[in-house]
Amino acid sequence: MSTVAVRPRSDRRKGAGLGLVAWLLGVLFFLPIAWMALTSFHSEQDAATNPPSFGAALTLDGYREFFGTGGGASPWPALINSTVASVASTLFVLLLAFPAAYALSIRPVKKWTDVLFFFLSTKMLPAVAGLLPIYLFAKNTGMLDNIWLLVILYTSMNLPIAVWMMQSFLAEVPVAVIEAAKVDGARLPTILARVVAPIALPGIAATALICFIFSWNELLFARVLTGVVAETAPVFLTGFITSQGLFLAKVCAASLVISLPVLAAGFAAQDKLVQGLSLGAVK
Amino acid sequence: MTATTTAPMATTPPRTAPHPSARLRAWATRAPLLPALIFMIAVTQLPFVATLVISFFDWNALYPKARQFTGLDNYQQVLSDADLRHSVWTTVVLTVAVVLASLVLGLVLALLLDRRFRGRGVVRTLLIAPFLVVPVAAALLWKHVLYNPEYGLFNGLLHYVGGPQPDWISTTPLLAVEASLVWQWTPFMMLILLAGLQSRDQQQMEAARVDGASDWQIFRYLTLPHLRRYLELGALLGSIYIVQNFDAVFTITSGGLGTANLPYTVYQSFYQAHENGLASAAGVLVVIGSIIIATFALRVVSSLFREEAGRA
Numbered sequence: 001m002s003t004v005a006v007r008p009r010s011d012r013r014k015g016a017g018l019g020l021v022a023w024l025l026g027v028l029f030f031l032p033i034a035w036m037a038l039t040s041f042h043s044e045q046d047a048a049t050n051p052p053s054f055g056a057a058l059t060l061d062g063y064r065e066f067f068g069t070g071g072g073a074s075p076w077p078a079l080i081n082s083t084v085a086s087v088a089s090t091l092f093v094l095l096l097a098f099p100a101a102y103a104l105s106i107r108p109v110k111k112w113t114d115v116l117f118f119f120l121s122t123k124m125l126p127a128v129a130g131l132l133p134i135y136l137f138a139k140n141t142g143m144l145d146n147i148w149l150l151v152i153l154y155t156s157m158n159l160p161i162a163v164w165m166m167q168s169f170l171a172e173v174p175v176a177v178i179e180a181a182k183v184d185g186a187r188l189p190t191i192l193a194r195v196v197a198p199i200a201l202p203g204i205a206a207t208a209l210i211c212f213i214f215s216w217n218e219l220l221f222a223r224v225l226t227g228v229v230a231e232t233a234p235v236f237l238t239g240f241i242t243s244q245g246l247f248l249a250k251v252c253a254a255s256l257v258i259s260l261p262v263l264a265a266g267f268a269a270q271d272k273l274v275q276g277l278s279l280g281a282v283k
Numbered sequence: 284m285t286a287t288t289t290a291p292m293a294t295t296p297p298r299t300a301p302h303p304s305a306r307l308r309a310w311a312t313r314a315p316l317l318p319a320l321i322f323m324i325a326v327t328q329l330p331f332v333a334t335l336v337i338s339f340f341d342w343n344a345l346y347p348k349a350r351q352f353t354g355l356d357n358y359q360q361v362l363s364d365a366d367l368r369h370s371v372w373t374t375v376v377l378t379v380a381v382v383l384a385s386l387v388l389g390l391v392l393a394l395l396l397d398r399r400f401r402g403r404g405v406v407r408t409l410l411i412a413p414f415l416v417v418p419v420a421a422a423l424l425w426k427h428v429l430y431n432p433e434y435g436l437f438n439g440l441l442h443y444v445g446g447p448q449p450d451w452i453s454t455t456p457l458l459a460v461e462a463s464l465v466w467q468w469t470p471f472m473m474l475i476l477l478a479g480l481q482s483r484d485q486q487q488m489e490a491a492r493v494d495g496a497s498d499w500q501i502f503r504y505l506t507l508p509h510l511r512r513y514l515e516l517g518a519l520l521g522s523i524y525i526v527q528n529f530d531a532v533f534t535i536t537s538g539g540l541g542t543a544n545l546p547y548t549v550y551q552s553f554y555q556a557h558e559n560g561l562a563s564a565a566g567v568l569v570v571i572g573s574i575i576i577a578t579f580a581l582r583v584v585s586s587l588f589r590e591e592a593g594r595a
Contacts, residue, residue: 019400025392026406029466033412035436036424052439096322099315106312113588115316117581122327124577126527128546129566130330132337132553137330156326159319188315217417220529220546224554234419234530241534243427248434251427255420266415267408274474278516282478282587 040252047248062249066257075254077229078236081147085222085232086215086261089154093162093211094204096155101166102192106178116167119160127157127220138225145227153221158211165210165276169203170196206272209265216262233258331570338563345557357564367548367565374526374544374572377457381464382521386514388465389472394502396473397480414470422534425463426452430535456540460531468525472517479513480506512587519580526573545569 038054039047040063046056068074104112134153135144143149173196181195197204222232237258240251266273274282341353361367396407413421429436432450441448452459483506491501529546536542538551545565553562 015398015400018395018398019403022392022395022398022400022406023402025395026409029469030409030412032424032429032436032466033416036428039428048434050434050439051442052434052436096319100319103312103314103316113585115320117585118320119323120581120584121577122323124523124573124580125327125331126546126566126569126573128527128529128549129334129570130327131549132559132562132566133330133333135553136333136559152326156323159323163319188311192315213415217419219419219533220550223533224550234417237417237419237423238534240423240427241537248428248431251423255417255423259415259417259420262417263412263415266411270408270411273411274478277471278475278478278520282475282513282516 036252036256039248040256042249044246044249047252048246062253063257065247065250066253073236073239075233075236075257078231078233079258081226081230082216082233082258084147085150085154086212088148088151089158089215090208090211092151092155093158094208097159097162097166097207098197098204099192100163101170102196104163104167105170105173106175116164119163122156123160131220131224134221135224144225145230147226147230149225150218150222150230150232153225154215154218157218158214161214161276162207162211165207165272166200166203168275169200169207172203173199203272206269206276209269210273210276213262213265216265334563334566334570337559338567340560342559343557344553344559353560357560358568361561361564361568366543369541370543370545370548371568371572373457373542374546377461377464377528377532377542377544378522378525380461381468381525382518384461384465385468385472385521386517388469389517390476390510390514392469392473393476393480396477410473411470413466414468416467418467418530419534421467422463422531425459425466426535430459452536453540456536456542460535460542463535464525464528464531468521472521475517475520476510476513479510483509512583515579515583516587519576519583522576523573523580526569526576545572 035052041058041060042053042056043059043061046053047062065072066075068076104116138144138146138149177195177199178191181191186194217234218232219234219238222230222235223238226232226235237254240247240254269276338357339352339354340350341356342350392410396403396410416424427435430451432438432448435451437451438448488501488505491505496504527546528544529550532538532542532544532547533550538547543551546569549562549565549569552558552565
C-alpha cells in the first residue's frame with residue numbers, strides 16, 4: 001500500500017524534471033536557428049561582434065542586401081527556378097506514383113513486392129554514380145543549364161519515396177468501396193479520381209510536401225548541371241561559401257528565406273514526416 | 284477494418300483458364316504501374332550502366348581523342364591512389380560517427396518526448412526544426428555564424444566564460460562537419476525512434492510495472508528489444524543518406540583539410556579534373572559500398588513491411 005501511495009508523487013517530480021530536460025534540449029537544438037533569425041535582423045556591424053550583441057538594434061538591411069537592392073545579384077531568378085523545379089517535379093511524381101501505388105496496393109500484380117523493392121533499391125543507388133553520364137548526355141543534347149532537366153531528375157529522385165508512401169496510404173482504402181464502384185461500371189481513371197483520391201488525400205498531400213522538400217534542398221545535380229540561367233536557390237547559397245567581409249546578416253537572411261518553404265512544408269507534413277522519411281516502413 | 288475482411292478475396296482472384304479476357308484484365312491491372320517503372324529504369328538504371336562502361340575507359344574530357352579501353356586500370360588507379368583511399372576512409376568515419384551520434388542523441392530525445400509534460404508539442408516542433416533547414420543553409424550557418432573564430436557564436440559564448448577561442452574548422456575539420464550533420468540528423472532519428480516507442484504494447488508495459496519491474500528493467504528488457512528494428516532502420520536509412528552527403532563537405536570545408544568524402548571526390552575528379560574514367564570507377568566503388576549497406580537496409584525494411592502487412 002505504502003509504495004502505491006508514494007510512487008506517483010516521486011514519479012510526478014521526476015516527470016517534471018525530465019520535462020525540464022526535454023525543454024532544455026529542445027531550446028538548445030533550436031538555438032542556432034533562433035540565433036540565425038536574430039542575426040538576420042542585425043546590422044552587419046552588430047552581427048560580427050565578439051562577445052555577441054544580443055540586444056542590438058533591429059534592421060531589415062540584411063534582407064535588403066539579400067534581395068539585391070544593395071547592388072548584389074538578385075536571388076529572384078534562383079528562387080523562381082527552385083519553385084519551378086520543385087513544384088513541377090512534385091506534380092510529375094504524383095502523376096506517375098499515384099497509379100503505380102494503386103496497382104501495388106490493390107495487389108493484382110504478380111511479384112508485387114519485387115516491384116516495390118525495385119523502386120526502393122533505386123533510392124539506395126548514390127546519385128553521384130549516375131552524375132557523369134547524365135552530365136555528358138545533357139551536354140551533348142544542349143540540356144545543360146535547363147531547369148527541365150532538373151525536373152526530370154528530381155522526379156526520378158522522389159518517385160520511389162512517393163510510390164512507397166502512397167502505397168502504404170492507399171492500402172488503407174477499403175477494397176469494398178473500390179469493388180462497389182467497379183460494380184457500378186466505373187472505369188479505372190474514374191475510380192482513381194473519384195473514389196481513391198478523396199479518401200487518400202491527406203496521405204497524398206504529405207507525400208507531395210516531402211517530395212517538394214527533397215527537390216528544394218537538392219544541391220549536387222543543380223550545382224553540376226545548371227549555370228547562370230537555371231541556377232536554383234541552394235546553388236545561389238553556395239555563393240556565400242567564401243567569406244566576403246562583413247556579410248553575416250546577409251548570409252542569415254538568405255539562409256532563412258531559402259529555408260522558409262521547407263520549414264513550412266515540413267511543419268505542415270509533421271504527422272506524416274516519419275512515414276515518408278522511412279519510406280512507409282514506420283507508421 | 285473492412286480491408287481486413289475483403290483483402291483475402293481481392294488477392295486470390297477466381298482461378299480461370301488463361302482466357303483472353305483474363306489476360307487482358309491482368310494487363311489492365313498492371314498498366315498503371317508501367318509509366319513509373321519505365322521512367323525509373325530509363326532515368327536511374329541507364330546512367331549507371333553508362334558509368335560502368337565509362338569506368339573501363341581512359342578518358343580525360345580535355346583530351347577526348349585519347350579515349351581508349353583500359354580494362355580495370357582505372358580501378359587499380361583509384362584503389363592505389365592515396366587521396367582516394369583516404370576519401371573512402373573519410374566516408375566511413377563520417378558516416379559511422381554521424382549515424383551513431385545522432386542515433387544515441389535521437390534515442391535520448393525520443394525517450395524524453397515519449398513522456399507527457401507541459402509543452403511537449405512545442406518541444407517536438409523545436410527539435411524537428413534543424414532537419415527542416417535547407418542543407419546548404421545549415422552548413423553556411425555552422426561555417427560562418429557558429430564556427431567563425433572571430434565573431435562566431437561558439438567563441439562568443441566561450442568569451443563569456445573566459446574560455447579559449449579556437450578556430451574550429453581548421454583545428455578539427457572533420458569533427459566540424461560531423462557536428463553540423465549530427466545537428467541536422469538527430470531529429471530524423473528521434474522521429475523514427477519516437478514512432479517505435481509509441482508502437483510499444485502498453486498493456487505489456489503496464490503488466491511489467493504491476494509486477495514490480497523498475498524503469499531500467501522495463502527499458503532494458505521490453506523497450507530496447509522492441510526498438511531494435513527501429514534503431515536498425517534509423518541507422519541504415521541514415522547511412523544511405525549520409526554516405527551520399529555532399530552539401531556539408533562542399534560548403535564547410537570544400538573538401539579540404541582531409542574531409543573529402545567519396546561523393547565529393549567523384550564530383551571533383553570529373554567536374555574539376557575532367558577525369559571521366561577515374562570518376563566513373565570511383566562512382567562504381569561508391570555503388571558497391573552502397574549495395575552492401577542497402578542489402579541490409581532492404582532486409583530490415585522488408586521485415587518491418589511484412590510485419591505491417593501481417594497486422595493489416
